[in-house]
Amino acid sequence: MPAFEHILIIGGGVGGALAHDLALRGFKVTLVEKGELLSGTSGRHHGLLHSGARYVLHDPGAAVECWQENRVLQRIAAQAIEPNGGLFVALDERDLSFREAFLDRCRSAGIPARPIPTSQAIGMEPALSPALQAAVMVPDAVMDAWRLPMHFFATARANGAAIRNFTEVTALRMTGRAVAGVGVTDHRTEATGTISADLVVNAAGPWAGRIAAMAGIRIPLQPSPGVMVSVQGRLTQRVINRLQPAGEGDIIVPQRGLSILGTTAWLADDPDTVSVPPGHVPRLFDLCRALVPAIGGLQPHAVWSACRPLLQNGEAVDPYRVSRSFGCFDHGQRDGVEGLVTVIGGKATTMRAMAEKTADLICRKTGRQIPCRTRDTVLLPYRNFWRNT
Amino acid sequence: MTACTVELSIFRFKPGRIDPPRFESFRVEAEKGMTVLDALERIRLTQDGSLVYRRSCHHSSCGTCACRINGIERLTCRTRLLDLGTETVRLEPLRGFERIGDLAVRMEAFYRDIEPGWSYLTPSAPGEADPGAAPLRFEACIECGCCVSACPATRLRPDFMGPAALAAMHNEISKNPPAADGLLRTAGNERGERWCERALACSRVCPTGVHPARRIADLRRELKKRPA
Numbered sequence: 001m002p003a004f005e006h007i008l009i010i011g012g013g014v015g016g017a018l019a020h021d022l023a024l025r026g027f028k029v030t031l032v033e034k035g036e037l038l039s040g041t042s043g044r045h046h047g048l049l050h051s052g053a054r055y056v057l058h059d060p061g062a063a064v065e066c067w068q069e070n071r072v073l074q075r076i077a078a079q080a081i082e083p084n085g086g087l088f089v090a091l092d093e094r095d096l097s098f099r100e101a102f103l104d105r106c107r108s109a110g111i112p113a114r115p116i117p118t119s120q121a122i123g124m125e126p127a128l129s130p131a132l133q134a135a136v137m138v139p140d141a142v143m144d145a146w147r148l149p150m151h152f153f154a155t156a157r158a159n160g161a162a163i164r165n166f167t168e169v170t171a172l173r174m175t176g177r178a179v180a181g182v183g184v185t186d187h188r189t190e191a192t193g194t195i196s197a198d199l200v201v202n203a204a205g206p207w208a209g210r211i212a213a214m215a216g217i218r219i220p221l222q223p224s225p226g227v228m229v230s231v232q233g234r235l236t237q238r239v240i241n242r243l244q245p246a247g248e249g250d251i252i253v254p255q256r257g258l259s260i261l262g263t264t265a266w267l268a269d270d271p272d273t274v275s276v277p278p279g280h281v282p283r284l285f286d287l288c289r290a291l292v293p294a295i296g297g298l299q300p301h302a303v304w305s306a307c308r309p310l311l312q313n314g315e316a317v318d319p320y321r322v323s324r325s326f327g328c329f330d331h332g333q334r335d336g337v338e339g340l341v342t343v344i345g346g347k348a349t350t351m352r353a354m355a356e357k358t359a360d361l362i363c364r365k366t367g368r369q370i371p372c373r374t375r376d377t378v379l380l381p382y383r384n385f386w387r388n389t
Numbered sequence: 390m391t392a393c394t395v396e397l398s399i400f401r402f403k404p405g406r407i408d409p410p411r412f413e414s415f416r417v418e419a420e421k422g423m424t425v426l427d428a429l430e431r432i433r434l435t436q437d438g439s440l441v442y443r444r445s446c447h448h449s450s451c452g453t454c455a456c457r458i459n460g461i462e463r464l465t466c467r468t469r470l471l472d473l474g475t476e477t478v479r480l481e482p483l484r485g486f487e488r489i490g491d492l493a494v495r496m497e498a499f500y501r502d503i504e505p506g507w508s509y510l511t512p513s514a515p516g517e518a519d520p521g522a523a524p525l526r527f528e529a530c531i532e533c534g535c536c537v538s539a540c541p542a543t544r545l546r547p548d549f550m551g552p553a554a555l556a557a558m559h560n561e562i563s564k565n566p567p568a569a570d571g572l573l574r575t576a577g578n579e580r581g582e583r584w585c586e587r588a589l590a591c592s593r594v595c596p597t598g599v600h601p602a603r604r605i606a607d608l609r610r611e612l613k614k615r616p617a
Binding site (some may be wrong): 035036037041043044047078079080082083084129144145146147153166174187188189190228237250255256257258260272300302303304306323380381382384385387 | 403404405406422424434438439441442443444445446447448449450451453454465466489490493495497498499500503504505506508509510513524525526527528597
């Protein structure tokens with residue numbers, strides 16, 4: 001089948017899911033990423049495959065989206081998911097005051113949340129704090145933050161997409177007011193060149209503002225870094241969340257033989273965060289120790305930060321209140337610059353949905369009516385990425 | 390905060406440009422707790438944007454950031470600069486893999502003898518009455534390539550399957566009994582277990598405790614029980 005328009009994707013994170021979607025729909029696809037794939041935000045999180053329950057209290061749209069995508073990913077990339085569930089736990093009167101609203105909102109969002117007796121919760125997770133006042137089971141799960149998205153890259157490549165890592169976009173190539181391609185530097189050799197495309201998609205996550213600026217466009221992106229800490233030892237079988245509105249140090253994500261404490265958040269202008277601000281690690285230990293006391297006796301196994309690409313679509317300046325929904329922008333319509341689309345916001349859990357919406361927009365722009373097939377297309381194993389290249 | 394300057398001597402290679410390879414020195418202010426990966430990030434962002442290295446999760450789950458640090462295979466994300474105790478830290482790419490550039494290597498050879506379809510999940514408590522009820526976990530092997538790079542037999546015989554593939558086969562045999570016969574035959578073939586020299590380098594450098602050497606010894610015992 002001859003390929004349709006050539007779509008160039010900037011960014012090897014969520015862009016992997018988009019490359020897969022577009023390749024399935026018959027487009028010719030090239031993806032460029034300045035470093036290793038998934039080295040920005042999408043491979044660098046704590047690994048929670050959201051049930052959506054974390055968002056029911058303040059971001060119901062994102063909650064519904066997460067629960068839908070949770071089920072899709074369990075179907076299409078089962079090998080990259082530890083399907084062990086999660087608990088929301090109340091430790092004090094304040095936590096308990098959210099319980100009814102939490103259960104109500106989970107019901108409205110269609111998320112199967114089930115209260116269980118505290119004795120049962122302690123039986124299931126003996127490391128939980130004895131201060132436990134209430135527990136609710138939710139269908140959280142844990143993803144391998146590298147291997148799950150690599151399933152998308154493997155399948156996209158098998159379907160003909162060209163995936164070029166270590167290739168950095170240095171300029172947008174303009175024809176008049178339209179984007180017609182990109183200038184790149186291939187860091188493997190430092191060779192420079194250009195890649196022409198019918199349409200360029202800016203999927204650079206927290207770096208998307210820099211790409212848009214190359215076309216003189218401002219986008220509503222707010223980089224928001226956060227710190228995570230892993231400790232040696234799997235202290236719980238399930239994901240443990242504090243039953244509170246989303247905030248600092250409210251989650252412990254077990255994965256293999258590690259437990260990951262998350263997160264902190266602040267607002268930044270520069271997405272290249274290289275240092276961990278003082279005080280963040282002790283704060284995570286303090287907050288997570290309240291959930292699982294044994295954490296207090298452990299040393300950090302790794303400390304790192306990653307930068308969220310928040311979509312700033314309201315007045316909220318508290319990074320925990322900014323919606324985790326995502327947005328696609330057609331810069332032809334929005335800014336009079338044709339040939340460029342930007343996708344920002346979202347989460348690793350919703351990467352497939354972000355890709356679907358963006359590919360739908362690309363179909364509208366190219367006048368093609370091709371339905372999305374990624375919900376039901378089981379992905380190739382991630383290891384296929386390194387086969388037959 | 391205690392800080393001191395550490396010199397990183399980094400293997401530089403860019404086909405056709407920095408070719409033959411050479412070492413280049415960079416200096417960073419090493420704070421307490423700073424990892425080799427943190428240092429590489431700082432060098433890339435403030436001194437040389439052309440530096441190529443692999444990384445993703447920053448907490449030893451993805452396996453992308455392995456390289457040779459002062460001659461030993463380790464994950465850069467889990468190696469603290471000041472713990473190394475040397476004024477100069479020497480960084481080189483893994484051995485036994487095609488080089489992409491600088492510290493990055495291609496992983497195609499790593500997966501040559503690991504079937505894409507082998508399961509990456511394992512029951513956390515094997516042997517229970519109802520294995521279907523056992524919680525599932527990811528495999529401990531993060532496929533970083535440290536063991537392959539450290540293996541002396543792989544260096545002598547590049548077509549040897551190597552420790553990672555044999556450990557993966559051993560694992561798959563225990564999870565997928567109907568396939569055990571065929572897998573064991575593969576492990577015993579002319580590129581298989583027979584070339585292992587029991588140097589144990591693989592187990593020594595494994596960052597996640599997979600113990601490939603022990604698994605290869607297991608395969609060898611199983612193969613001995615069978616008629617030739």
